[in-house]
Amino acid sequence: xxxxxxxxxxxxxxxxxxxxxxxxxxxxxxxxxxxxxxxxxxxxxxxxxxxxxxxxxxxxxxxxxxxxxxxxxxxxxxxxxxxxxxxxxxxxxxxxxxxxxxxxxxxxxxxxx
Amino acid sequence: xxxxxxxxxxxxxxxxxxxxxxxxxxxxxxxxxxxxxxxxxxxxxxxxxxxxxxxxxxxxxxxxxxxxxxxxxxxxxxxxxxxxxxxxxxxxxxxxxxxxxxxxxxxxxxxxxxxxxxxxxxxxxxxxxxxxxxxxxxxxxxxxxxxxxxxxxxxxxxxxxxxxxxxxxxxxxxxxxxxxxxxxxxxxxxxxxxxxxxxxxxxxxxxxxxxxxxxxxxxxxxxxxxxxxxxxxxxxxxxxxxxxxxxxxxxxxxxxxxxxxxxxxxxxxxxxxxxxxxxxxxxxxxxxxxxxxxxxxxxxxxxxxxxxxxxxxxxxxxxxxxxxxxxxxxxxxxxxxxxxxxxxxxxxxxxxxxxxxxxxxxxxxxxxxxxxxxxxxxxxxxxxxxxxxxxxxxxxxxxxxxxxxxxxxxxxxxxxxxxxxxxxxxxxxxxxxxxxxxxxxxxxxxxxxxxxxxxxxxxxxxxxxxxxxxxxxxxxxxxxxxxxxxxxxxxxxxxxxxxxxxxxxxxxxxxxxxxxxxxxxxxxxxxxxxxxxxxxxxxxxxxxxxxxxxxxxxxxxxxxxxxxxxxxxxxxxxxxxxxxxxxxxxxxxxxxxxxxxxxxxxxxxxxxxxxxxxxxxxxxxxxxxxxxxxxxxxxxxxxxxxxxxxxxxxxxxxxxxxxxxxxxxxxxxxxxxxxxxxxxxxxxxxxxxxxxxxxxxxxxxxxxxxxxxxxxxxxxxxxxxxxxxxxxxxxxxxxxxxxxxxxxxxxxxxxxxxxxxxxxxxxxxxxxxxxxxxxxxxxxxxxxxxxxxxxxxxxxxxxxxxxxxxxxxxxxxxxxxxxxxxxxxxxxxxxxxxxxxxxxxxxxxxxxxxxxxxxxxxxxxxxxxxxxxxxxxxxxxxxxx
Numbered sequence: 001x002x003x004x005x006x007x008x009x010x011x012x013x014x015x016x017x018x019x020x021x022x023x024x025x026x027x028x029x030x031x032x033x034x035x036x037x038x039x040x041x042x043x044x045x046x047x048x049x050x051x052x053x054x055x056x057x058x059x060x061x062x063x064x065x066x067x068x069x070x071x072x073x074x075x076x077x078x079x080x081x082x083x084x085x086x087x088x089x090x091x092x093x094x095x096x097x098x099x100x101x102x103x104x105x106x107x108x109x110x111x112x113x
Numbered sequence: 114x115x116x117x118x119x120x121x122x123x124x125x126x127x128x129x130x131x132x133x134x135x136x137x138x139x140x141x142x143x144x145x146x147x148x149x150x151x152x153x154x155x156x157x158x159x160x161x162x163x164x165x166x167x168x169x170x171x172x173x174x175x176x177x178x179x180x181x182x183x184x185x186x187x188x189x190x191x192x193x194x195x196x197x198x199x200x201x202x203x204x205x206x207x208x209x210x211x212x213x214x215x216x217x218x219x220x221x222x223x224x225x226x227x228x229x230x231x232x233x234x235x236x237x238x239x240x241x242x243x244x245x246x247x248x249x250x251x252x253x254x255x256x257x258x259x260x261x262x263x264x265x266x267x268x269x270x271x272x273x274x275x276x277x278x279x280x281x282x283x284x285x286x287x288x289x290x291x292x293x294x295x296x297x298x299x300x301x302x303x304x305x306x307x308x309x310x311x312x313x314x315x316x317x318x319x320x321x322x323x324x325x326x327x328x329x330x331x332x333x334x335x336x337x338x339x340x341x342x343x344x345x346x347x348x349x350x351x352x353x354x355x356x357x358x359x360x361x362x363x364x365x366x367x368x369x370x371x372x373x374x375x376x377x378x379x380x381x382x383x384x385x386x387x388x389x390x391x392x393x394x395x396x397x398x399x400x401x402x403x404x405x406x407x408x409x410x411x412x413x414x415x416x417x418x419x420x421x422x423x424x425x426x427x428x429x430x431x432x433x434x435x436x437x438x439x440x441x442x443x444x445x446x447x448x449x450x451x452x453x454x455x456x457x458x459x460x461x462x463x464x465x466x467x468x469x470x471x472x473x474x475x476x477x478x479x480x481x482x483x484x485x486x487x488x489x490x491x492x493x494x495x496x497x498x499x500x501x502x503x504x505x506x507x508x509x510x511x512x513x514x515x516x517x518x519x520x521x522x523x524x525x526x527x528x529x530x531x532x533x534x535x536x537x538x539x540x541x542x543x544x545x546x547x548x549x550x551x552x553x554x555x556x557x558x559x560x561x562x563x564x565x566x567x568x569x570x571x572x573x574x575x576x577x578x579x580x581x582x583x584x585x586x587x588x589x590x591x592x593x594x595x596x597x598x599x600x601x602x603x604x605x606x607x608x609x610x611x612x613x614x615x616x617x618x619x620x621x622x623x624x625x626x627x628x629x630x631x632x633x634x635x636x637x638x639x640x641x642x643x644x645x646x647x648x649x650x651x652x653x654x655x656x657x658x659x660x661x662x663x664x665x666x667x668x669x670x671x672x673x674x675x676x677x678x679x680x681x682x683x684x685x686x687x688x689x690x691x692x693x694x695x696x697x698x699x700x701x702x703x704x705x706x707x708x709x710x711x712x713x714x715x716x717x718x719x720x721x722x723x724x725x726x727x728x729x730x731x732x733x734x735x736x737x738x739x740x741x742x743x744x745x746x747x748x749x750x751x752x753x754x755x756x757x758x759x760x761x762x763x764x765x766x767x768x769x770x771x772x773x774x775x776x777x778x779x780x781x782x783x784x785x786x787x788x789x790x791x792x793x794x795x796x797x798x799x800x801x802x803x804x805x806x807x808x809x810x811x812x813x814x815x816x817x818x819x820x821x822x823x824x825x826x827x828x829x830x831x832x833x834x835x836x837x838x839x840x841x842x843x844x845x846x847x848x849x850x851x852x853x854x855x856x857x858x859x860x861x862x863x864x865x866x867x868x869x870x871x872x873x874x875x876x877x878x879x880x881x882x883x884x885x886x887x888x889x890x891x892x893x894x895x896x897x898x899x900x901x902x903x904x905x906x907x908x909x910x911x912x913x914x915x916x917x918x919x920x921x922x923x924x925x926x927x928x929x930x931x932x933x934x935x936x937x938x939x940x941x942x943x944x945x946x947x948x949x950x951x952x953x954x955x956x957x958x959x960x961x962x963x964x965x966x967x968x969x970x971x972x973x974x975x976x977x978x979x980x981x982x983x984x985x986x987x988x989x990x991x992x993x994x
Binding site: 026027028031032045046047048050051054055057058066069073074075076 | 142166167171183
């Protein structure tokens, strides 16, 4: 197994927003979802994940409330706000453009012009 | 997934810590369980979960910090939302009652607007520093004659002694009024001027806009002759040409123009020309003529108390050293600003107090309206209370409503004041108020308006909020119109109205006292006529250096003027009543057959007059004779004395034939009293007659004379003809002042009139607002007692008795207000004692008039709803429930 890739801070935010776009979830659920979707390739520390969640809460992009988990324990559930959805859309777009641009450079076969 | 929605209104610091711990623990437990499901041992799973998490402790700290910030922001947002909700609620509910809102905003707008206007005047005239740098260190020095109790301008020799001895000032300086005659094309013009001692311009920190200040040698007597022009003269007469510097202007001697002084130089007054003034040994002997305007700049660190001490000491020394001239002279020191604002100071503070009272009445009125409105809405309030709104919440809602009204009123008020200010400045300027150019809506005025708005919101909102919210305990949800109003509301309404009446009474008493003072002043006999009198002042010392020439000139000029068509009489005097022109002389004199200790001689005002002067001024002769053409040089020296002097010097004796000796100007001359005339109030109304005597111009031909012409019609129409007669004799003579006696007289009372009119206006507004208050409370009472009134009528009560019942209620309210207002006025009117003349602050006439007026207004205000009470139809009233 290759060592996980280190993540930039903004990237954590967008991953968290994406994880929440399917419905409300607690921190552990988000952590597991990201690990499964990325097949463990992203070296996301849970501490960073929670910091991102609380930061997004302060920015008003997610709200938090206590609820009962699947095994009936008290868990803190996060939910996207309208503001969060907007942020996710915008960030996703930026990411795609960024990645596409990087790939266009990397995929170049020969120096042109 | 059954989640329990649960949220504290807000989380405390400890709550946040606990929640963060719980969240982290939940995560670690879940992950460990998952890893154990993958086959790891409990310790191994635990270890890996921790490792994956990273820095648990660090995360706890940062998460706590982030949450606390989130919490603060959330609380702030909630609060803002709540306020915003209250504001929109208030706006909506006010829009549903447009007439109430219009009345309230108008009342408050007027109250706040007037307050802002008056405050901007107070701010501009009294509070803003003078336009000179570090103006708070500028002071003026005076001579106070402790016997006459009059503040005089200092005499040259005294000024020089102060300048040499005082240590508190960087340099003591003086400005001396003077005149230059400019003879160019057209009519010769008299230019106003000041001679400045060295240090005057430096004290005021004035820099020339063109050219330079005077050089030290130009201040030396016999040094080069230099002048500086005022900015005004430079622009109007010389087209703002910088080339004027270095040119020579021909006055009595050729003077070189060295600079132009900015218009900012306005003390002691604006003038056209400034020239340097040095001193000769002769100046050190002049202690009787007083005409210097003395300005000093305090050295840094010197306090007013210190400089006053020093000048007291120097004054005492000079009293000892010059027991004749300075026997009773002390040296008061005044901040320059206080001197310039002078008597206007008290008047403006009184005006500010008065406008504050008007605003207070307006607030009380709004409080009353809000209370009445709250009553109409009390079921709505009760419903809100029943739905869980606490008393504080409801009180706040009501306060927000008064706040919205106050803010609207404040905005309207600032608009009103911005619109009114130019007119007010114009009125203030024409009344002769000082410093009107610094009146403006500046930051301080806006701040005061905002403060007034906040106070307005609280004063008009607190009482209704308190009372209405106290009745909000869910008791009267059902209460329809028929339910009686809560006792507290009724009492509060009555108290508020009584308070309005009381404040209005205070204002009316103030206006009454001022009116009474003005009446007393106007009823005084000035001792001379003021209507249709044209005044022209000329200085002709230089044109006619010989005394005989001056006497002959005056005689010829008056001879020509007397025969002009439209002239009834003409004469001339060296210093006329009301006129600022001419020098005042108050020298000591001796009386034949009496011996006075040095310094104990009586003093009297001296005027040099032509024979026709008394007729032209209509000063009546009481005894003996007036001057005649034969009273000239070479004849027996004669004198005419005023009534007060005759009574004081020769009580019970016939003054005719008595002799006095004047020691003013030249060797003592013994003069024989030939007549007694009525006394004259020289500075206008309000001045006590002083000792004075008159000397014939033919015997002492003074060179600065004011010609007074009694005309048949408008005096201004004769200005040109009279000037032409003078110029026919002496073509280059100029007049330093041409006025009518009437405008001079009006000027002496202008400020008083403006203050009286303003306070009268405020008192009127107060009375109208109080009447509105009475009307409101009584009509509300009648409306709510419709049923009771109906029952009474059904039981046979006469409509007139119902009317009396309602009327009595209104008058009772007014009576309570009038009595409390009267008592407050007794205390408050003392504050305006300095504005009163011949009237005590407790003048019963003013109190009675104010009380009567308010009583009538109250009766009228109550009469309208009282009439309505008699029209109640018993059947309708009984069914109305």
